[in-house]
Amino acid sequence: MTDAIQKRSLWMDAYRRIRKDRIALFCLGIVFTYSCIAIFAKLNFIATPWDKVVGSSYQAPQWGWGGPLELILGTDIFGRSVFYKVLQGTRIAMSVGLVSSLISTPIGVFFGALAGYFGGWVDDAVVWLYTTLSSIPNIMLLIAIAFVLGKGLTSIYVALGITAWVSLARVIRGEFIKHKSRDYVVAAESLGASHFSRIFKHILPNVSHFVIINLSIQFVSAIKAEVILSFLGLGLQGQPSWGVMIDDAKLELSRGVWWQLFGATTGMFFIILAFNILGDSLRDALDPKIK
Amino acid sequence: MFIYIIRKLLNTIPVLFGVAVIVFVLFNLVGGDPTYQMLGRHATASQISELRHEYGFDQPKYIQFTQYLKQIVTFDYGRSYATKQPINGMIMDGIGPSLSLMIPAFFITTILSVAIGLWVAYYRGKLVDKVVVIFCVFGMSLPMLAYILFGQYYFAYKLGWFPISGFETTWPERFQSVALPMIIFIIVSLGYDVRFYRTAILEECNQDYVRTARAKGLSEPRVFFKHVLKNSMVPILTNVVVQIPLLILGAFLLESFFGIPGLGSITIDAVHNSDFPVIKAMTTLDAMLFILGNLATDILYTLVDPRVSLK
Amino acid sequence: MDSRAEFEKILEVKNLKTTFKTEEGTLTAVDDVSFNVYKGKTLGIVGESGCGKSVTSLSIMRLIPHPPGKIAGGEILYRGQDLLKFDASQMRSIRGNEISMIFQEPMTSLNPVFTIGNQIREAIGLHQKLSKTEIRDQAVEMLKLVGIPAPEKRVDDYPHQLSGGMRQRIMIAMALSCNPQILIADEPTTALDVTIQAQILELLKELQQKVGMALILITHDLGVVAEMADEVAVMYAGRIVEQGNVREIFREPKMPYTRGLLNSIPIMNKDPTGKMKKKRLQAIPGIVPDLLHLPQGCRFQERCSYVIPECKQQEPDLRVVASHPLMPHKIRCVRNI
Numbered sequence: 057m058t059d060a061i062q063k064r065s066l067w068m069d070a071y072r073r074i075r076k077d078r079i080a081l082f083c084l085g086i087v088f089t090y091s092c093i094a095i096f097a098k099l100n101f102i103a104t105p106w107d108k109v110v111g112s113s114y115q116a117p118q119w120g121w122g123g124p125l126e127l128i129l130g131t132d133i134f135g136r137s138v139f140y141k142v143l144q145g146t147r148i149a150m151s152v153g154l155v156s157s158l159i160s161t162p163i164g165v166f167f168g169a170l171a172g173y174f175g176g177w178v179d180d181a182v183v184w185l186y187t188t189l190s191s192i193p194n195i196m197l198l199i200a201i202a203f204v205l206g207k208g209l210t211s212i213y214v215a216l217g218i219t220a221w222v223s224l225a226r227v228i229r230g231e232f233i234k235h236k237s238r239d240y241v242v243a244a245e246s247l248g249a250s251h252f253s254r255i256f257k258h259i260l261p262n263v264s265h266f267v268i269i270n271l272s273i274q275f276v277s278a279i280k281a282e283v284i285l286s287f288l289g290l291g292l293q294g295q296p297s298w299g300v301m302i303d304d305a306k307l308e309l310s311r312g313v314w315w316q317l318f319g320a321t322t323g324m325f326f327i328i329l330a331f332n333i334l335g336d337s338l339r340d341a342l343d344p345k346i347k
Numbered sequence: 348m349f350i351y352i353i354r355k356l357l358n359t360i361p362v363l364f365g366v367a368v369i370v371f372v373l374f375n376l377v378g379g380d381p382t383y384q385m386l387g388r389h390a391t392a393s394q395i396s397e398l399r400h401e402y403g404f405d406q407p408k409y410i411q412f413t414q415y416l417k418q419i420v421t422f423d424y425g426r427s428y429a430t431k432q433p434i435n436g437m438i439m440d441g442i443g444p445s446l447s448l449m450i451p452a453f454f455i456t457t458i459l460s461v462a463i464g465l466w467v468a469y470y471r472g473k474l475v476d477k478v479v480v481i482f483c484v485f486g487m488s489l490p491m492l493a494y495i496l497f498g499q500y501y502f503a504y505k506l507g508w509f510p511i512s513g514f515e516t517t518w519p520e521r522f523q524s525v526a527l528p529m530i531i532f533i534i535v536s537l538g539y540d541v542r543f544y545r546t547a548i549l550e551e552c553n554q555d556y557v558r559t560a561r562a563k564g565l566s567e568p569r570v571f572f573k574h575v576l577k578n579s580m581v582p583i584l585t586n587v588v589v590q591i592p593l594l595i596l597g598a599f600l601l602e603s604f605f606g607i608p609g610l611g612s613i614t615i616d617a618v619h620n621s622d623f624p625v626i627k628a629m630t631t632l633d634a635m636l637f638i639l640g641n642l643a644t645d646i647l648y649t650l651v652d653p654r655v656s657l658k
Numbered sequence: 659m660d661s662r663a664e665f666e667k668i669l670e671v672k673n674l675k676t677t678f679k680t681e682e683g684t685l686t687a688v689d690d691v692s693f694n695v696y697k698g699k700t701l702g703i704v705g706e707s708g709c710g711k712s713v714t715s716l717s718i719m720r721l722i723p724h725p726p727g728k729i730a731g732g733e734i735l736y737r738g739q740d741l742l743k744f745d746a747s748q749m750r751s752i753r754g755n756e757i758s759m760i761f762q763e764p765m766t767s768l769n770p771v772f773t774i775g776n777q778i779r780e781a782i783g784l785h786q787k788l789s790k791t792e793i794r795d796q797a798v799e800m801l802k803l804v805g806i807p808a809p810e811k812r813v814d815d816y817p818h819q820l821s822g823g824m825r826q827r828i829m830i831a832m833a834l835s836c837n838p839q840i841l842i843a844d845e846p847t848t849a850l851d852v853t854i855q856a857q858i859l860e861l862l863k864e865l866q867q868k869v870g871m872a873l874i875l876i877t878h879d880l881g882v883v884a885e886m887a888d889e890v891a892v893m894y895a896g897r898i899v900e901q902g903n904v905r906e907i908f909r910e911p912k913m914p915y916t917r918g919l920l921n922s923i924p925i926m927n928k929d930p931t932g933k934m935k936k937k938r939l940q941a942i943p944g945i946v947p948d949l950l951h952l953p954q955g956c957r958f959q960e961r962c963s964y965v966i967p968e969c970k971q972q973e974p975d976l977r978v979v980a981s982h983p984l985m986p987h988k989i990r991c992v993r994n995i
Contacts, residue, residue, distance in 0.1 A: 321489065
């Protein structure tokens with residue numbers, strides 16, 4: 057009962073704080089816009105078909121009113137619209153962030169909760185598992201997994217999903233250790249609540265804000281990792297991802313063709329910036345210590 | 348103290364073993380048989396079985412695993428598929444160039460970012476603090492590749508201040524060839540590091556003992572540089588030591604772009620050539636270094652935090 | 659002996675007002691608080707958590723974190739000089755030297771990475787011109803004074819090697835190392851075991867007699883006040899609501915809030931037949947008002963069982979109900995109960 061009230065007011069407080077925080081609201085707006093672009097691109101409403109030839113090779117960007125939208129960022133080597141590729145790249149980046157989070161979040165919560173709640177050998181085993189995984193430098197592990205699974209979006213999803221749960225599991229484990237001896241959990245236990253119910257019904261809702269905070273961090277690392285993997289040729293083939301575009305740009309710059317790099321970098325910049333700031337604001341807003 | 352170190356050393360054994368298992372499972376079980384990839388589609392059955400035999404893929408898995416463990420212990424990772432050279436030789440050749448880029452880059456970054464972190468933490472909430480934090484967040488939000496491409500294009504190609512690419516082995520010239528990648532590394536790392544150190548230091552500023560120190564009548568600089576700084580050494584040290592294995596791995600994007608023949612370049616080439624044993628060796632080696640780095644951090648803790656050796 | 663000399667006024671707080679900026683607006687944590695502190699005497703400031711008693715003590719030290727906190731008005735006269743007009747370096751020469759403070763959490767109030775000797779010597783070296791060996795000797799001397807066994811050895815220990823009670827003794831040693839005129843003890847025993855509490859209070863009393871300092875004792879525990887204090891100030895929602903010498907207040911509390919506090923202490927008395935008397939504990943109903951949304955009129959009205967319509971019109975002033983040459987009994991209540 058009391059913990060329901062506490063929880064509600066925690067989220068209400070957070071909501072109130074975020075609503076007052078103009079910068080955080082603006083960042084939420086950016087995330088929302090990117091999500092819309094991603095969904096519309098997925099449904100073929102916009103930027104489609106992205107591989108249509110719309111001009112000559114390496115046509116420079118055309119600004120100004122009334123100009124064709126597809127030429128606003130110029131064209132690539134095959135005369136395809138860079139602007140469309142940036143929009144399609146948004147779809148890929150957002151889907152990498154989303155799917156890898158969908159894989160890693162349940163794993164992280166599950167292992168973290170188990171280790172923190174039960175302690176003992178379960179804890180030892182989980183801690184051993186994630187210490188081992190985090191001993192392999194993240195980028196090498198990503199490379200190795202993507203390399204072994206073969207090229208393509210699926211192996212990127214899996215590689216990111218498998219590596220990213222570690223940080224969440226660490227946090228959740230720590231919180232479970234703190235919460236499991238608190239009065240409300242002991243009270244639930246004395247009323248006969250099972251382990252399952254104590255973990256999922258009682259403790260988990262009280263630590264769930266860490267999941268949200270972790271999500272924004274994970275989106276950032278997923279988007280950055282996708283770019284590096286694609287750049288290394290371990291990611292997407294024949295798809296307009298930001299990483300592939302930046303990889304192309306490496307040969308184009310010396311010819312003065314800067315727009316692919318500019319488009320992909322700008323696309324990345326705003327979404328990563330938004331998630332970075334949002335992560336901080338969420339942490340502040342959901343921190344019950346700051347009142 | 349001694350017992351503490353021994354215990355930490357013993358703790359690394361299961362982790363080392365875990366790394367070996369994960370790498371083995373990835374490369375030898377999930378990854379399947381790389382011989383088809385190497386020989387191409389038109390290989391004959393006898394060619395394949397010959398190669399499989401040469402690399403030991405026809406052996407049972409447990410023997411392959413013990414062989415892999417032996418490789419780790421003896422630091423002999425066999426030969427590269429692509430270049431046919433012994434891998435440990437390649438690694439030895441690569442360490443020098445990697446270190447000549449990374450050691451100066453790392454030192455300058457660490458000193459700069461700790462200094463800036465202290466500076467803005469001291470003036471917390473003031474304008475400088477806010478401006479620096481904004482710069483950090485913006486800097487963190489740009490991909491490293493963008494810094495590299497822009498830096499190489501503008502400062503090396505356009506302005507001609509630095510060589511575009513290449514690596515000189517003789518000394519003053521070597522510095523020239525690593526200067527630009529070094530600067531890029533510093534700028535890229537600064538955003539994250541400064542923010543990290545600032546947060547770590549500010550965390551300490553809110554502790555009760557800081558209030559006690561002020562109540563004694565100590566001046567702000569004294570409170571900050573004596574009491575706060577020594578306490579924030581633990582997170583600072585952790586962040587520094589954790590990066591050491593990454594130094595030896597080299598900033599592989601930088602190495603590859605600027606043609607520095609270090610371990611990073613070797614790794615990237617191996618990825619491009621599907622050079623299984625090299626990637627496997629590099630992954631293993633990095634993990635080992637990381638574990639060693641952690642061990643070093645644990646030992647260093649005892650120097651800055653008297654509570655550690657009792658835990 | 660002249661009674662004037664015995665009651666030398668050493669600190670005079672006048673109309674102190676301390677505010678904090680929050681997201682919902684500026685709240686006044688300490689509102690128009692005045693009291694005197696006399697040499698060698700103990701002032702107890704009592705109240706529930708959040709009533710402003712700790713903020714009052716931090717204001718005297720000028721250790722209110724700024725922002726968000728700010729001393730918005732009043733005077734703090736130490737030997738006639740207003741501390742609020744001091745610059746940072748003058749204030750530093752007061753802190754730890756003339757006025758010292760100990761805190762509630764002995765576990766976290768000492769710096770974990772320096773030896774206790776180092777931390778005590780730091781205070782001594784800062785305020786007194788002494789040689790290194792003299793400083794070291796005095797640190798050991800201080801440890802001896804607060805009853806640390808084997809002080810020569812203990813001086814090189816780290817805080818985590820000591821128990822909570824020992825650490826509070828170290829805090830006291832550190833605070834007294836420069837012979838301050840005033841010691842502010844902010845809930846010095848709250849975090850300690852009951853038996854240790856008694857020891858620490860006993861130590862404070864003993865040292866006060868030995869050194870002759872004034873003590874400002876901040877606590878929520880009326881039992882501690884009855885034991886230690888000469889004068890009591892009861893705070894509620896940022897205001898002093900009752901003030902006076904300790905005997906008067908415990909014998910005849912006039913403010914309903916103080917009565918409520920006294921009724922909520924368990925009292926164990928034996929009746930003549932030797933049985934334990936049972937007296938029902940009475941809690942004060944309701945909760946402390948939100949400082950941002952104070953009611954019009956008396957701040958205690960919503961929890962008060964003596965409330966009359968007049969209480970809701972205007973906040974009563976502090977008025978004298980019984981005179982006393984130095985510690986007159988004052989209450990902030992319109993009723994005479």
